[in-house]
Amino acid sequence: MICGVWRRKGKMAVNVVESKEWYLAGYAAKGVPTTDHLTLRSVPLSLSLDSIPDAHVAVQLLFISVDPYLRTRMSGQEDGLYFPQFSLNQVITAFGVGRVMRSKDEKYSEGDIVLNAFFPVAEYCVVPSSVLIRKIDPEAGIRLPEYLSCLGVPGFAAWVGIEVLGEAKPRSNAFISAAAGGVGMVAGQLAKLKGCRVIGSTGSDAKVRLLKEEFGYDDAFNYNKETDFDAALSKYFPNGIDIYLENVGGKMLEAVLNHVNPHARIPVCGMISQYNQIWTEREGVRNLLNIVGKEARMEGFLVGSYLDRFADFTVEMEGYLKQGKISSKIKIYEGIQSFVESLGSLFSSSNFGKVVIEVNKPR
Amino acid sequence: MICGVWRRKGKMAVNVVESKEWYLAGYAAKGVPTTDHLTLRSVPLSLSLDSIPDAHVAVQLLFISVDPYLRTRMSGQEDGLYFPQFSLNQVITAFGVGRVMRSKDEKYSEGDIVLNAFFPVAEYCVVPSSVLIRKIDPEAGIRLPEYLSCLGVPGFAAWVGIEVLGEAKPRSNAFISAAAGGVGMVAGQLAKLKGCRVIGSTGSDAKVRLLKEEFGYDDAFNYNKETDFDAALSKYFPNGIDIYLENVGGKMLEAVLNHVNPHARIPVCGMISQYNQIWTEREGVRNLLNIVGKEARMEGFLVGSYLDRFADFTVEMEGYLKQGKISSKIKIYEGIQSFVESLGSLFSSSNFGKVVIEVNKPR
Numbered sequence: 001m002i003c004g005v006w007r008r009k010g011k012m013a014v015n016v017v018e019s020k021e022w023y024l025a026g027y028a029a030k031g032v033p034t035t036d037h038l039t040l041r042s043v044p045l046s047l048s049l050d051s052i053p054d055a056h057v058a059v060q061l062l063f064i065s066v067d068p069y070l071r072t073r074m075s076g077q078e079d080g081l082y083f084p085q086f087s088l089n090q091v092i093t094a095f096g097v098g099r100v101m102r103s104k105d106e107k108y109s110e111g112d113i114v115l116n117a118f119f120p121v122a123e124y125c126v127v128p129s130s131v132l133i134r135k136i137d138p139e140a141g142i143r144l145p146e147y148l149s150c151l152g153v154p155g156f157a158a159w160v161g162i163e164v165l166g167e168a169k170p171r172s173n174a175f176i177s178a179a180a181g182g183v184g185m186v187a188g189q190l191a192k193l194k195g196c197r198v199i200g201s202t203g204s205d206a207k208v209r210l211l212k213e214e215f216g217y218d219d220a221f222n223y224n225k226e227t228d229f230d231a232a233l234s235k236y237f238p239n240g241i242d243i244y245l246e247n248v249g250g251k252m253l254e255a256v257l258n259h260v261n262p263h264a265r266i267p268v269c270g271m272i273s274q275y276n277q278i279w280t281e282r283e284g285v286r287n288l289l290n291i292v293g294k295e296a297r298m299e300g301f302l303v304g305s306y307l308d309r310f311a312d313f314t315v316e317m318e319g320y321l322k323q324g325k326i327s328s329k330i331k332i333y334e335g336i337q338s339f340v341e342s343l344g345s346l347f348s349s350s351n352f353g354k355v356v357i358e359v360n361k362p363r
Numbered sequence: 364m365i366c367g368v369w370r371r372k373g374k375m376a377v378n379v380v381e382s383k384e385w386y387l388a389g390y391a392a393k394g395v396p397t398t399d400h401l402t403l404r405s406v407p408l409s410l411s412l413d414s415i416p417d418a419h420v421a422v423q424l425l426f427i428s429v430d431p432y433l434r435t436r437m438s439g440q441e442d443g444l445y446f447p448q449f450s451l452n453q454v455i456t457a458f459g460v461g462r463v464m465r466s467k468d469e470k471y472s473e474g475d476i477v478l479n480a481f482f483p484v485a486e487y488c489v490v491p492s493s494v495l496i497r498k499i500d501p502e503a504g505i506r507l508p509e510y511l512s513c514l515g516v517p518g519f520a521a522w523v524g525i526e527v528l529g530e531a532k533p534r535s536n537a538f539i540s541a542a543a544g545g546v547g548m549v550a551g552q553l554a555k556l557k558g559c560r561v562i563g564s565t566g567s568d569a570k571v572r573l574l575k576e577e578f579g580y581d582d583a584f585n586y587n588k589e590t591d592f593d594a595a596l597s598k599y600f601p602n603g604i605d606i607y608l609e610n611v612g613g614k615m616l617e618a619v620l621n622h623v624n625p626h627a628r629i630p631v632c633g634m635i636s637q638y639n640q641i642w643t644e645r646e647g648v649r650n651l652l653n654i655v656g657k658e659a660r661m662e663g664f665l666v667g668s669y670l671d672r673f674a675d676f677t678v679e680m681e682g683y684l685k686q687g688k689i690s691s692k693i694k695i696y697e698g699i700q701s702f703v704e705s706l707g708s709l710f711s712s713s714n715f716g717k718v719v720i721e722v723n724k725p726r
Contacts, residue, residue: 290520301658
């Protein structure tokens with residue numbers, strides 16, 4: 001909520017805003033986090049230039065990226081997961097797109113659209129300019145939430161998984177789990193562009209149709225309807241699996257390990273089926289021995305370790321987007337208050353594509 | 364048993380031998396194979412030159428390598444393990460050293476000492492000369508069973524695991540399981556030569572002493588005395604694990620995954636704790652999610668895929684042996700009849716070092 005007045009191109013300037021933000025009220029060891037764990041509060045934020053430190057910018061958030069890894073930062077368990085735990089009573093952070101309102105860094109001007117991996121999940125913020133990843137050209141013909149989807153964390157994760165670690169080649173047999181999610185939908189399309197045969201698993205018949213009709217998957221199945229994953233993989237992969245982009249873990253991984261070909265690659269992007277339990281209650285994978293006989297390579301990755309390739313990725317992906325070779329389905333939740341609901345949607349079978357929240361309308 | 368007469372350097376030639384050999388009488392889905400599954404029989408073998416096909420050699424076996432992977436070829440389960448299952452009623456094959464008795468290939472002469480990865484587990488055999496890996500120079504100052512130990516399958520597996528996939532570097536923290544076994548004893552010494560800090564796990568206090576006193580491990584523990592592997596690894600790896608040479612699987616792997624450092628390498632040589640169960644009864648590993656957060660790489664390997672590096676390995680390892688930088692403990696069982704007992708010893712905690720059987724005395 002804007003409490004003061006904001007001068008822009010001759011208009012009066014706002015000097016104080018009431019910014020709503022989500023903070024962590026309590027850890028959720030199990031289950032999907034709710035408003036018992038995440039609480040919305042309103043804090044006054046001064047936007048007067050005097051109050052902004054040097055080398056900082058004041059930003060109005062436009063879009064915030066809602067990704068499964070965020071949940072792993074709310075468990076209170078330091079079990080080797082991704083980034084450190086969020087601190088109690090501190091604001092949550094996430095990848096986002098915002099507009100610069102005030103700048104104390106000559107590289108940024110009022111009105112610039114900027115990307116940051118660790119924006120507060122808030123309406124407004126003041127952050128060091130050094131954390132901004134880059135400026136976005138709003139005239140490039142790419143809608144802004146796409147910078148959080150194909151051109152953001154999930155698109156880059158798909159690219160690292162399929163092209164770097166998966167070593168996708170023509171005629172490779174590729175399997176993508178959580179295939180209609182933010183990473184999966186891009187991964188499948190990338191694998192098709194590399195000439196792979198691509199099969200996806202997802203959580204509803206509607207998403208099976210989406211994968212086949214919009215994202216060009218050769219085939220797909222609804223894991224909620226398959227009682228026997230092993231039989232399903234026998235059917236869809238008569239010639240075995242060369243690349244498995246792992247997004248779910250547990251029983252699906254176990255089934256895959258019974259179908260991998262020699263020298264299969266299993267880039268491990270995440271294991272969403274396992275995030276809502278403490279580790280001793282997670283599903284054990286019993287057939288890891290197969291990775292010896294098949295000489296399979298299972299490799300975990302965090303996109304932050306591949307930032308030296310982010311520019312290559314961006315050029316390639318922007319090209320695909322402009323040529324219409326890759327498309328993205330983005331579910332936009334309205335307003336900062338929708339964060340908890342949007343996060344919960346990732347762990348149901350209802351979610352389609354990339355989830356973002358629109359915090360403020362882009363002008 | 365020699366039934367005829369064998370002419371060598373002027374003596375009369377043997378033309379028929381009774382050769383004892385081990386064949387698979389029945390698969391062992393679970394447990395350690397016994398004489399219920401493996402049976403010794405005696406077969407007459409003609410050694411007359413006329414009866415030996417062109418490009419074949421007749422060989423008297425001297426030493427046979429007894430390795431855990433052999434057990435996985437006797438389960439009757441094609442669950443992605445190593446080599447195909449042995450066929451019922453067919454002779455078992457194994458890595459071995461033999462002496463050429465007759466040759467129908469000009470590259471080999473009577474008396475040559477030869478290596479083969481798939482010798483019949485027998486006293487004598489006739490095999491295509493194309494399967495022989497190489498001739499051994501008996502004057503090289505290296506005892507013959509060493510060609511099945513440091514210079515054979517386990518030594519090469521240790522080298523691939525530590526140097527190729529493990530990327531051992533000075534000050535890496537390396538953990539070796541089954542550390543006093545054929546692979547482990549070489550792997551630990553190689554890791555020390557690369558400057559790593561090396562800890563081993565093994566099955567008895569006597570073997571703990573062996574690792575520390577003979578093989579130069581920085582420390583070692585007896586897994587039969589540790590009730591809590593996780594606590595043991597906290598104690599021995601206060602700075603985490605960079606390389607885990609996986610030989611055992613199950614609960615030890617699970618414990619290791621709670622201690623891996625970012626970008627840890629887990630070359631998977633084998634999982635001996637898992638060989639004697641059918642896969643659905645094996646121990647599930649519940650914390651694979653750690654490989655995402657730690658970006659760990661777990662990669663299975665079979666030495667057969669690295670044969671292009673075998674010559675490099677041989678030069679390096681022969682150098683270490685001649686300089687006394689690596690030593691090997693070899694348990695020699697006497698006579699072809701000891702095969703089943705020697706195989707069973709691999710699955711008890713009693714075994715020290717590399718197990719071989721001496722089929723015939725080298726002259």
